[in-house]
Amino acid sequence: MTPKFRDLLALEPLTADELTFLLDQSKPFEEIQRHPLKKLATLRGKTIALAFFENSTRTRISFGTAASRLGADTMNLQAEASSVKKGESLLDTIYTLNAMKPDCLVMRHASSGSADFVARHLDIPVINAGDGTHEHPSQGLLDALTIRNRKGTLENLNVTILGDIQHSRVARSNIHLLGKFGCRFTLCGPAMWVPRELEKIGPPAAQMRRVFRIEEALEGADVVLVLRVQTERLHEPALSASDYILLYQLNAERLRRAKPDAIVLHPGPMNRGIEISPEVADGPQSCVLEQVTNGIAVRMALLFLLVAGAAEDSSDPPNETEQPRNRRSTDVKDPSHASR
Amino acid sequence: MRILEKAQLMSASEVDRTLQRLAHEIVEKSGGTKHLALIGIRRRGVPLAQRIAQAMRGIDGVEIPVGILDITLYRDDLSKVAPQAVLQSSDIPFSVDNMDLVLVDDVLYTGRTIRAAMNGLFDLGRPKRVSLCVLIDRGHREMPIEAQYVGRTVQTSDTEIIEVRLREIDHEERVVLVDRVE
Numbered sequence: 001m002t003p004k005f006r007d008l009l010a011l012e013p014l015t016a017d018e019l020t021f022l023l024d025q026s027k028p029f030e031e032i033q034r035h036p037l038k039k040l041a042t043l044r045g046k047t048i049a050l051a052f053f054e055n056s057t058r059t060r061i062s063f064g065t066a067a068s069r070l071g072a073d074t075m076n077l078q079a080e081a082s083s084v085k086k087g088e089s090l091l092d093t094i095y096t097l098n099a100m101k102p103d104c105l106v107m108r109h110a111s112s113g114s115a116d117f118v119a120r121h122l123d124i125p126v127i128n129a130g131d132g133t134h135e136h137p138s139q140g141l142l143d144a145l146t147i148r149n150r151k152g153t154l155e156n157l158n159v160t161i162l163g164d165i166q167h168s169r170v171a172r173s174n175i176h177l178l179g180k181f182g183c184r185f186t187l188c189g190p191a192m193w194v195p196r197e198l199e200k201i202g203p204p205a206a207q208m209r210r211v212f213r214i215e216e217a218l219e220g221a222d223v224v225l226v227l228r229v230q231t232e233r234l235h236e237p238a239l240s241a242s243d244y245i246l247l248y249q250l251n252a253e254r255l256r257r258a259k260p261d262a263i264v265l266h267p268g269p270m271n272r273g274i275e276i277s278p279e280v281a282d283g284p285q286s287c288v289l290e291q292v293t294n295g296i297a298v299r300m301a302l303l304f305l306l307v308a309g310a311a312e313d314s315s316d317p318p319n320e321t322e323q324p325r326n327r328r329s330t331d332v333k334d335p336s337h338a339s340r
Numbered sequence: 341m342r343i344l345e346k347a348q349l350m351s352a353s354e355v356d357r358t359l360q361r362l363a364h365e366i367v368e369k370s371g372g373t374k375h376l377a378l379i380g381i382r383r384r385g386v387p388l389a390q391r392i393a394q395a396m397r398g399i400d401g402v403e404i405p406v407g408i409l410d411i412t413l414y415r416d417d418l419s420k421v422a423p424q425a426v427l428q429s430s431d432i433p434f435s436v437d438n439m440d441l442v443l444v445d446d447v448l449y450t451g452r453t454i455r456a457a458m459n460g461l462f463d464l465g466r467p468k469r470v471s472l473c474v475l476i477d478r479g480h481r482e483m484p485i486e487a488q489y490v491g492r493t494v495q496t497s498d499t500e501i502i503e504v505r506l507r508e509i510d511h512e513e514r515v516v517l518v519d520r521v522e
């Protein structure tokens with residue numbers, strides 16, 4: 001049975017089978033990244049609204065590129081330049097965007113739960129592109145795709161997460177996804193960023209441990225996920241940038257504690273020389289640029305799944321050959337009729 | 341609505357003989373197998389292309405490359421046919437530039453699948469020539485598309501369906517004409 005998706009708000013509620021399905025659906029789009037001609041017409045006439053209430057460069061460009069490679073158009077809302085600055089409420093902004101009739105909304109917002117809140121008020125699919133410290137599901141998927149490509153599996157890996165885990169939606173999405181495949185997690189960072197509660201955020205069976213010495217945390221790791229350190233948080237008197245580098249930077253010497261074939265992921269943008277040394281960032285174990293390429297494939301798969309399939313439920317089964325049950329009526333002359 | 345089997349169009353051995361003949365025709369009309377490659381359209385075009393390639397090996401002793409094309413992304417009726425269509429990978433492990441490609445599918449009907457397949461192929465490069473080989477041509481074209489290599493032409497009505505059942509996918513092998521009765 002093929003899983004059905006209406007929105008993509010979080011990875012936490014998805015099963016291992018559903019997650020595997022999403023990763024498998026990204027494979028054909030990985031191939032398309034290698035084609036000389038990368039543009040498809042699959043979502044021609046569809047519009048994807050990109051509403052970023054919080055700053056983002058790469059995620060917005062990645063979703064925008066994914067949409068345009070599928071042939072869709074995008075409408076962009078950026079918080080700094082928008083009426084949000086003039087005091088419009090979130091729901092009013094969303095209703096206004098929705099009145100322009102997009103076929104899907106991709107949104108990022110600083111409040112945890114905001115994507116879920118908006119999805120309950122809209123009848124178009126919503127993709128969460130990051131909500132506060134809650135989740136960043138497409139990042140979790142692209143990380144998993146990168147890991148699966150390099151390791152051949154997601155099962156039973158030792159995953160070490162370094163940095164500000166407390167405030168990281170990327171860490172949460174990764175834990176919710178990889179935890180369902182039996183991965184073991186080692187969380188490491190300054191104590192104030194790795195509170196004890198984090199041991200309980202994964203799936204019930206997931207093994208989680210907190211370690212405060214980076215050398216110990218890296219021992220036996222298959223995957224090292226380095227989180228971006230928000231430098232504004234380093235100005236706290238409790239921790240200076242130079243202390244952070246001294247205690248928690250992933251450098252080549254420390255990385256040798258991990259398995260020889262361990263891989264290093266970073267969601268970007270990197271603070272080169274703070275949380276990761278340039279040597280590691282550019283080294284053979286680094287997957288940083290693969291993550292970016294895979295991000296487009298994952299996001300194309302999500303848009304394809306939620307937008308192309310968003311028709312009214314038809315009782316007809318998908319027909320592999322050229323003989324759909326009611327061929328005469330399937331000519332799509334006006335693509336807008338195909339939306340729900 | 342019931343599905344009624346009206347006639348068997350081909351038995352397993354007839355399918356086999358037809359593929360042998362098609363392999364001969366392709367080799368003959370292509371004037372050499374040097375730049376020749378077969379592209380099977382998912383799903384049932386894939387085993388057919390592989391079997392034709394195998395038959396060609398018997399004729400010419402040469403290995404003809406076989407690619408697999410999934411046309412889902414190129415359909416013009418996506419949201420109508422399948423709510424949330426499932427994608428599969430295309431696998432064309434050679435450059436299509438300057439190749440003499442033969443698309444292989446089980447049934448040629450409206451021509452829309454072939455239109456989609458050609459769009460997919462041209463995203464990969466610029467083949468020298470593209471021709472089409474089908475097991476059954478059942479008429480009712482909606483596009484200016486014709487097959488160069490046809491196993492059998494069958495007159496059909498609009499409500500009828502041709503089911504090509506292949507042992508690799510369906511665990512039986514025959515071609516049947518079925519009809520829908522209210």
